[in-house]
Amino acid sequence: MSKSIVVGSVLAVLGLGGMAFGAWQVQESRQPQFADITGVEPLTRTVETPREVCENVVVQRQAPTRDPHSVVGTAAGAIVGGLLGNQVGGGSGKKIATVAGAIGGGLAGREVQQRVEAGQTVSTTEQRCHTVTDSHQETTGYEVSWRYDGQSHTSRLDQRPQGETVRVVNGEPQWGEPRSQS
Structure with missing residues (x-):
């Protein structure tokens, strides 16, 4: 056989093998790539909501006086003081004792009336309101950890990812696409 036929045949075989290898590589790179989801942590915030709470309360108040x-x-x-003072002494001393008894009795009588009225109370029911704050946790998103091509990554998402893998195109996760491997 001629040397050129042998060389041509070898080159043809190598060329066909190279094309087949290239086609296999292209087909292999077109296969879907997936990353493993390694963790999902909810991101939360505290929401506080004020509201008014009212309740009826019994209140004791001093009764109004009829004789302020x-x-x-x-x-x-x-x-009474004048009568008692009049019982003491005689003559002009009796008059002084009567006047002194009347003055002292008047002061004492006023004090007694004020103390008695201060102890008199009236019960009323009043509505008392105050503001209380209710709080609860609200999820604002998710911090998702994923591993692809030997490296760990983190993404923040609005929705919790479904499944245990995510499709990767050109090194970027495709969170909105189906993640199941076929």
Whole structure:
């Protein structure tokens, strides 16, 4: 056989083998690539909501007085004091004792009336309101850890990823596409 036929045949075989290898590589690179999802952590924030709470409360208040100047107590005390003072002494001393008894009795009667009225109370029901704050945790997204081509990565997503893998195109995860391997 001629040397050129042998060399041509060898080159043809090598060329066909190279094309077949190249086609296999292209087909292999067209196969879907997937990354493993290694962790999913919810991202949360605290939401506080104020609301008003009202309740009825029984309240004790001082009863209103019918005699704000304590005239009745003063008059009654003056009469009793004057009568008692009149029982003491004789002559002009009796008059002084009567006047002193009336003055002292009036002061004492006014004080007694004020103390009695201060102890008198009235119960009423009042509505009292105050603001309380309710709080709860709200999920705002997810921090997703994934491993591809021997390296670890992290992405933040609005939705929790489904499954245990994610499709990767040109090194980027495709979170919105189906992740199942066929």
